Amino acid sequence: MSDTKVWYITGASKGMGLSLAKQLLAKGHKVAATSRSVAAFDQLASYGDGFLPLEVDLKSEQSIAVSIKKTIEKFGELNVVVNNAGYGLGGALEELSAEEISENFEVNFFAVVRVVQQALPYLRKQRSGHIINISSIAGFAPGLGWSMYCAAKFAVSGLTEALANDLKPLGINVTNVLPGWFRTNFAKADSIVYNQNQIDDYAYLREYHEKMNNMDGAQMGDPDKIADAFLELIRSQSPAVNLFLGSDAFNRAKSKIEQLNIQMDSWKEVSYTTDFKS
Numbered sequence: 001m002s003d004t005k006v007w008y009i010t011g012a013s014k015g016m017g018l019s020l021a022k023q024l025l026a027k028g029h030k031v032a033a034t035s036r037s038v039a040a041f042d043q044l045a046s047y048g049d050g051f052l053p054l055e056v057d058l059k060s061e062q063s064i065a066v067s068i069k070k071t072i073e074k075f076g077e078l079n080v081v082v083n084n085a086g087y088g089l090g091g092a093l094e095e096l097s098a099e100e101i102s103e104n105f106e107v108n109f110f111a112v113v114r115v116v117q118q119a120l121p122y123l124r125k126q127r128s129g130h131i132i133n134i135s136s137i138a139g140f141a142p143g144l145g146w147s148m149y150c151a152a153k154f155a156v157s158g159l160t161e162a163l164a165n166d167l168k169p170l171g172i173n174v175t176n177v178l179p180g181w182f183r184t185n186f187a188k189a190d191s192i193v194y195n196q197n198q199i200d201d202y203a204y205l206r207e208y209h210e211k212m213n214n215m216d217g218a219q220m221g222d223p224d225k226i227a228d229a230f231l232e233l234i235r236s237q238s239p240a241v242n243l244f245l246g247s248d249a250f251n252r253a254k255s256k257i258e259q260l261n262i263q264m265d266s267w268k269e270v271s272y273t274t275d276f277k278s
């Protein structure tokens with residue numbers, strides 16, 4: 001089997017998606033990349049025939065279906081699907097409108113569902129492939145002030161773990177990627193959405209939003225190193241179901257697991273009380 005693969009990456013006009021696409025193309029892989037505007041892909045034109053820019057509305061099943069069909073028509077197969085597109089939503093739950101919440105879930109979670117549903121018929125037929133869903137450390141160990149973003153990323157993490165079990169017998173690997181802070185556009189004003197409505201009692205949460213804004217440009221994670229991590233993942237005989245990216249994500253996850261263990265042990269007796277006794 002060829003060592004270079006056909007990749008389909010969502011939200012690849014900037015940040016992690018763009019870094020990943022560039023690194024893979026430079027290594028000879030074929031990349032189909034989606035964006036809301038293909039004009040953003042002019043910078044990748046020099047990669048020629050190995051690159052397929054796709055203007056896709058990730059909220060439309062039809063738009064995604066057409067883009068995956070075009071990928072197969074151009075490259076003949078599909079090996080790795082990376083659900084990368086997403087954006088942060090800050091605010092206390094009470095402060096967020098129904099529209100702010102549903103838009104975030106549409107992009108961060110339901111787009112993943114749609115892409116996986118449209119890709120699976122091809123991967124199933126091949127009896128091979130790797131689906132990589134980009135969740136977040138927030139989809140495992142939530143921080144303060146991002147409740148709905150965390151909920152959407154937990155949904156991605158939950159779906160991905162379940163898919164890893166369901167699809168293994170069909171020869172399809174599935175990995176949930178949980179990055180810590182990466183130096184992308186993510187913390188910039190045009191990539192993050194904050195609650196329009198503010199409730200004074202939640203003023204303490206603004207501090208955590210400020211922390212995020214101030215981190216812009218100083219995050220530990222290097223997006224240009226993600227491609228090598230993903231290549232190691234897809235070449236592995238036993239790929240991780242959950243891959244934490246960055247030492248910050250790794251340590252935050254470890255700390256949550258330790259706390260969960262302590263809490264479970266101290267509540268074990270109560271947990272056991274609900275069993276039938278005979």
Ligand SMILES: NC(=O)c1ccc[n+]([C@@H]2O[C@H](COP(=O)([O-])OP(=O)(O)OC[C@H]3O[C@@H](n4cnc5c(N)ncnc54)[C@H](OP(=O)(O)O)[C@@H]3O)[C@@H](O)[C@H]2O)c1
Pocket residue numbers: 010011012013014015016017034035036037040058084085086087088107134135136137178179180181182183184185186187191219
């Ligand atoms: N950077 C971090 O610190 C960090 C940490 C944990 C998790 N993540 C996750 O990593 C993924 C990539 O983030 P990034 O850091 O590379 O962010 P980024 O630089 O802001 O890029 C995000 C990408 O997602 C797409 N996107 C954003 N809002 C969208 C919307 N409303 N509809 C459709 N597409 C949209 C954009 O696609 P277009 O090309 O259409 O503009 C863009 O290319 C996201 O899922 C994010 O939640 C990031």
